[in-house]
Amino acid sequence: MNKSINLRAYEKAGIVTVKSIIRHPMESGLRKNNKTGKKYPANFIQEVIVQSANKTVMEAYLGGAISRNPYFSFRFKGKADDHLTLSWIDNKGRSESKTIRIL
Amino acid sequence: MKRRMFLKRGLAVTLSCVLSPGLVLGRYPQEAFDNNDVMGSISALHGSSTFSPSTDITIIAPRIAKNGKVVPIQVISNIPNTESISLIFESSINPFMASFNIFGSEAFISTRIKVEETGSLLVVVKAGGELFATKQEIRVSADNSCLA
Numbered sequence A: 001m002n003k004s005i006n007l008r009a010y011e012k013a014g015i016v017t018v019k020s021i022i023r024h025p026m027e028s029g030l031r032k033n034n035k036t037g038k039k040y041p042a043n044f045i046q047e048v049i050v051q052s053a054n055k056t057v058m059e060a061y062l063g064g065a066i067s068r069n070p071y072f073s074f075r076f077k078g079k080a081d082d083h084l085t086l087s088w089i090d091n092k093g094r095s096e097s098k099t100i101r102i103l
Numbered sequence B: 001m002k003r004r005m006f007l008k009r010g011l012a013v014t015l016s017c018v019l020s021p022g023l024v025l026g027r028y029p030q031e032a033f034d035n036n037d038v039m040g041s042i043s044a045l046h047g048s049s050t051f052s053p054s055t056d057i058t059i060i061a062p063r064i065a066k067n068g069k070v071v072p073i074q075v076i077s078n079i080p081n082t083e084s085i086s087l088i089f090e091s092s093i094n095p096f097m098a099s100f101n102i103f104g105s106e107a108f109i110s111t112r113i114k115v116e117e118t119g120s121l122l123v124v125v126k127a128g129g130e131l132f133a134t135k136q137e138i139r140v141s142a143d144n145s146c147l148a
Helices: B002-019 B030-034 B039-046
Strands: A007-012 A015-022 A045-050 A055-064 A071-077 A083-090 A095-101 B056-060 B071-077 B082-090 B095-103 B108-111 B118-126 B129-139
Touching: A007 A055, A007 A083, A007 A095, A015 A045, A015 A083, A015 A095, A045 A071, A045 A095, A095 B002, B030 B039, B030 B095, B039 B118, B056 B118, B056 B129, B071 B082, B071 B118, B082 B129, B095 B108
Parallel strands: none
Antiparallel strands: A007 A015, A015 A071, A045 A055, A045 A083, A055 B095, A071 B108, A083 A095, B056 B071, B071 B108, B082 B095, B082 B118, B118 B129
16 A cells, blocks of 8 residues: 655654655656657646644645656654655546654 | 454445545646646746746756756745745746645755756745745756656
8 A cells, every 4th residue: 555655754953854755657648659659648646745743734736747756855843753644646546645753 | 254244344444434545636736737838837826927036045956957857956945934836847848847835834845857858947936925936947958858
């Protein structure tokens, strides 16, 4: 279930730094297969939502222009030992989420 | 036998309830992503395309991208009350790349983007209902384009 998400979060002086890599092809729908001349169908993550302590801390809307296996890092005001949940949903309606404890 | 089935089904139902993520859908700015025009996509997202240039936004990105498929970028906004950071690449077919909503915390975003051809990365920051922007050119050769 949670195999696609790598998630780390640590707190320092009241600021939590989150780093994550999601394994996903992020196919934009514009790239052509050189052998067949056909375009690879679009397959990319559209939304990433990160929640902690019952609050949304970051919300991302993505297009196909984000690299394969997308990497995100961001910071927010929080504290150690809180839970942090990252969820994603792609244009095909697939979704996954993972919860970790902030270190 | 019946009891086994009942237990199995009950477990499946409970698991699916617990595991389904609490995603809020329907706010995905499809028009902004579909728009082929830089200003059009900004107004599709924010309702207005008038922004003022700002020196309080820092973009850390390579001047020359070695690989157009993976270009690491960082954006730091020092504008107070930053609500959202949008990434737009001016020379792309679909210029609008991504938008990050930030909730009352540090305005810092780091990610990796794809670049088709040399152009400018425009970062639009929404803070206190106003738009601010800054840009940086990223050069990429045709061999290293993300479509190659």
